Amino acid sequence: MNKFEQLGLNESLLKAILDLGFENPSEVQEKAIPLLLEKDTDMVALAQTGTGKTAAFGFPLIQKIDADNRNTQALVLSPTRELCLQITNELKNYSKYEKGINVVAVYGGASITEQAREIKRGAQIIVATPGRMQDMINRGLVNIKNIDYCVLDEADEMLNMGFYDDICSILSDTPDEKSTWLFSATMPQEVARIAKQFMSDPLEITVGTKNSGSSTVSHEFYLVNARDRYEALKRLADANPDIFSVVFCRTKRDTQAIAEKLIEDGYSAAALHGDLSQAQRDGVMKSFRGRQIQMLVATDVAARGIDVDNVTHVVNYQLPDEIETYNHRSGRTGRAGKLGTSIVIVTKSELRKISSIERIIKQKFVEKTIPSGIEICEIQLLHLANKIKDTEVDHEIDNYLPAINNVLEDLSKEELIKKMVSVEFNRFITYYKKNRDISAQSSGERRERGDSEPREFSNNGAVRYFVNIGSRDNFDWMSLKDYLKETLDLGRDDVFKVDVKEGFSFFNTDPEHTDKVMDILNNTQLEGRRINVEISKNDGGGRRDHNNRGGRRDSGRREGNFAPRREGGSDRGGFRGERNSSSRREGGSDRGGFRGERNSAPREGGFRRSEGGSDRTPRRSESFGDSSRPRRPRRD
Ligand code: ADP
Ligand code: MG
Numbered sequence: 239m240n241k242f243e244q245l246g247l248n249e250s251l252l253k254a255i256l257d258l259g260f261e262n263p264s265e266v267q268e269k270a271i272p273l274l275l276e277k278d279t280d281m282v283a284l285a286q287t288g289t290g291k292t293a294a295f296g297f298p299l300i301q302k303i304d305a306d307n308r309n310t311q312a313l314v315l316s317p318t319r320e321l322c323l324q325i326t327n328e329l330k331n332y333s334k335y336e337k338g339i340n341v342v343a344v345y346g347g348a349s350i351t352e353q354a355r356e357i358k359r360g361a362q363i364i365v366a367t368p369g370r371m372q373d374m375i376n377r378g379l380v381n382i383k384n385i386d387y388c389v390l391d392e393a394d395e396m397l398n399m400g401f402y403d404d405i406c407s408i409l410s411d412t413p414d415e416k417s418t419w420l421f422s423a424t425m426p427q428e429v430a431r432i433a434k435q436f437m438s439d440p441l442e443i444t445v446g447t448k449n450s451g452s453s454t455v456s457h458e459f460y461l462v463n464a465r466d467r468y469e470a471l472k473r474l475a476d477a478n479p480d481i482f483s484v485v486f487c488r489t490k491r492d493t494q495a496i497a498e499k500l501i502e503d504g505y506s507a508a509a510l511h512g513d514l515s516q517a518q519r520d521g522v523m524k525s526f527r528g529r530q531i532q533m534l535v536a537t538d539v540a541a542r543g544i545d546v547d548n549v550t551h552v553v554n555y556q557l558p559d560e561i562e563t564y565n566h567r568s569g570r571t572g573r574a575g576k577l578g579t580s581i582v583i584v585t586k587s588e589l590r591k592i593s594s595i596e597r598i599i600k601q602k603f604v605e606k607t608i609p610s611g612i613e614i615c616e617i618q619l620l621h622l623a624n625k626i627k628d629t630e631v632d633h634e635i636d637n638y639l640p641a642i643n644n645v646l647e648d649l650s651k652e653e654l655i656k657k658m659v660s661v662e663f664n665r666f667i668t669y670y671k672k673n674r675d676i677s678a679q680s681s682g683e684r685r686e687r688g689d690s691e692p693r694e695f696s697n698n699g700a701v702r703y704f705v706n707i708g709s710r711d712n713f714d715w716m717s718l719k720d721y722l723k724e725t726l727d728l729g730r731d732d733v734f735k736v737d738v739k740e741g742f743s744f745f746n747t748d749p750e751h752t753d754k755v756m757d758i759l760n761n762t763q764l765e766g767r768r769i770n771v772e773i774s775k776n777d778g779g780g781r782r783d784h785n786n787r788g789g790r791r792d793s794g795r796r797e798g799n800f801a802p803r804r805e806g807g808s809d810r811g812g813f814r815g816e817r818n819s820s821s822r823r824e825g826g827s828d829r830g831g832f833r834g835e836r837n838s839a840p841r842e843g844g845f846r847r848s849e850g851g852s853d854r855t856p857r858r859s860e861s862f863g864d865s866s867r868p869r870r871p872r873r874d
Contacts, residue, residue: 308360368404454572611670
């Protein structure tokens with residue numbers, strides 16, 4: 239008898255668990271499941287992120303739901319759209335052998351009427367973000383007056399995000415006799431208050447701190463040849479213009495060397511390792527916190543305990559010797575409820591380490607391909623266009639306008655735009671035009687998700703699109719795929735190869751859907767901002783023809799180097815501010831004294847907000863901004 243059977247779970251769940259590959263229950267599951275199955279009780283369960291809380295409430299919930307009754311019987315509240323979708327997905331997986339159970343996700347940023355329709359069709363379980371749920375209740379689109387179970391998942395995060403009032407109001411719309419299960423990583427006062435107010439005699443379980451990965455971090459690896467490691471790092475940085483990252487190397491020497499190379503190539507980078515004096519290290523950390531440094535290259539020892547919020551990426555330039563160390567590394571991102579990505583640049587011979595790490599972190603890696611030069615150019619170009627759009631005009635410039643107008647007066651608007659954008663873009667296109675593709679042969683059998691399949695096989699006549707929404711709008715590939723399917727009214731597999739970047743994304747459909755995609759999306763707004771979709775010149779990220787584009791293959795001096803920095807005084811003013819051209823080594827102070835500028839909008843700040851000056855330190859309050867709240871698109 240396996241351990242899940244001992245907990246009292248039924249056949250269909252056990253079968254689903256087998257499919258999920260869970261071998262043993264986690265501690266919180268072992269404690270919570272029997273209690274929740276046995277009786278109808280309130281419960282407060284405290285356990286770290288990544289300890290399997292979803293299944294701890296999900297399994298008993300599925301088992302207790304009456305599948306023959308189509309009324310809504312359970313409400314799961316969760317802090318963000320991502321988590322909401324994730325939980326919904328998990329619950330669907332758990333219940334796949336249980337006939338007749340419907341789970342519906344209710345979250346902002348998608349059509350409320352469609353969600354209402356789904357509920358009407360009979361949803362025993364609703365998984366919702368508080369804001370959208372409240373909306374639905376107000377509009378009378380949902381009835382939770384007779385539910386038997388209410389789960390407050392990641393309660394501390396929900397309260398952190400300011401959902402206290404919504405939660406209270408939603409709960410007061412539910413019957414007193416229901417059971418309430420509260421799951422949380424921590425128990426701040428507000429959580430205790432909710433528990434006191436809305437629960438009666440809850441059973442309490444607490445699980446000791448477990449050293450397992452955080453669910454706010456997604457894990458990716460990129461397979462490359464050893465000689466391409468550095469080039470891969472640069473491309474990843476170029477494909478994420480707003481990257482704010484810690485890059486881990488194995489030794490002090492490598493750390494110093496990689497940082498120096500990055501600086502030389504124009505990135506705002508710095509090294510952090512034990513050979514620096516305390517004052518130097520303090521200086522580096524100050525610059526990093528102040529965001530003058532986008533890529534902090536560090537050893538494991540030196541980076542221990544770095545507590546900077548909003549780190550978007552952890553990059554494992556080399557994997558650590560001890561794979562357990564991976565956890566400490568990836569924990570530098572995905573903090574304070576933010577999403578983060580942990581990237582591993584890996585060679586074939588190290589691939590098996592990925593599987594070992596997966597076992598430790600209890601999460602799967604997604605295999606990705608290093609973006610092609612064309613993809614990077616597109617990303618950079620749109621990034622630039624958006625930056626131009628978002629730039630506030632300092633009226634000091636008015637004095638110079640007559641002279642400038644004189645120079646430019648014969649240009650049409652179109653010409654002017656082309657030329658302005660080309661100022662930056664030419665550097666990229668020139669650089670990448672002659673650069674080969676560097677992804678190593680994909681490790682085929684690791685393919686698990688459609689979106690990470692080797693690109694050579696994937697494009698069969700499909701159309702690739704470029705769209706101006708991305709992780710900054712709180713999408714990940716899964717939620718964007720859902721959003722697109724829903725907005726475009728397409729079927730399950732009609733949208734594929736969704737690749738979400740910071741401010742932009744790529745996706746594919748078959749050509750028959752192209753008119754629909756262009757027509758509907760280009761007339762849709764997200765948060766008051768018009769969505770813009772274009773057919774990507776990129777053939778789907780395939781490797782076939784990018785390498786030789788234009789046929790010019792002079793093996794220029796810059797091979798292996800980043801696009802050239804701007805020369806001389808032209809650096810000042812204008813609409814530049816590309817990280818790539820902005821950081822210079824300044825007179826000898828090559829450790830910690832880098833003047834990287836981050837003019838781009840902060841990752842969590844929504845599309846339109848752009849960061850003030852280069853030396854701005856993000857204020858505390860901003861790290862809990864409302865950007866992770868669901869967004870509401872509307873059609874024009
Ligand atoms: P939490 O909500 O506590 O942060 P999750 O429920 O999101 O954690 O689970 C984290 C990861 O662990 C998920 O990828 C999940 O599939 C996996 N997981 C959960 N329970 C088990 C188990 N018993 N065995 C193996 N993996 C598990
Ligand atoms: Mg969770």
